[in-house]
Amino acid sequence: MRFTCDGAGLAPPLSWAAPPAGTRSLALIVTDPDAPDPKAPRMTWVHWVLYDLPPTAGRLAEGAKAPPRGARGGLSSWNRTGYGGPCPPIGRHRYFFRLYALDTRPDFASPPDRAALLAAMRGHVLAEATLMGTYRRPGR
Known part of the structure; x- marks a missing residue:
């Protein structure tokens, strides 16, 4: 729960193996396609x-607060850079990293x-x- 709005809202730790040959950069996008209600989703929320x-x-x-050295942050659905933890208003939501x-x-x-x-x-x-x-979320 520490990675959600009900906890500390920390960015989760992530790790991966070596990318394929020819890789010049990596991009990470975290989304919730079940917003606002998994039974009737209307949008994909970008975290x-x-x-x-x-x-x-x-x-x-x-807990990364800023992009790691050499990386840059894009805008979430909150119109800000940085991680925003899960905080679903209703039901169980899926989060895709x-x-x-x-x-x-x-x-x-x-x-x-x-x-x-x-697009880029x-x-x-x-x-x-x-x-x-x-x-x-507990109780929802």
Whole structure:
């Protein structure tokens, strides 16, 4: 629960193996496709956007407040950079952590939202890894 709004809201620790040859950067997008109600989802809520992660990073530390050295943050659905923990208003929601290996280093003048980053990544994804977790708030 420490990674949610009901706990400390810390960014979870993540780790991965070496990306494929030709990887110039990594991107991480964390989404909840069940917002606001899993029985009647109306939108995909974006919890975290990171890009330009160095291919050698190998991990993100628990509680990361800022992008790791060399990486940059994009905008979440709260219109801010950084991790925002799960806080579903109703029901059990799914949270998808998608890590992309890219053959490019996307460049933006200001922090991009998910749509802008996905558009810049089109045609440049060498590999993708997905981790899915669920969360339901106590008593909801």
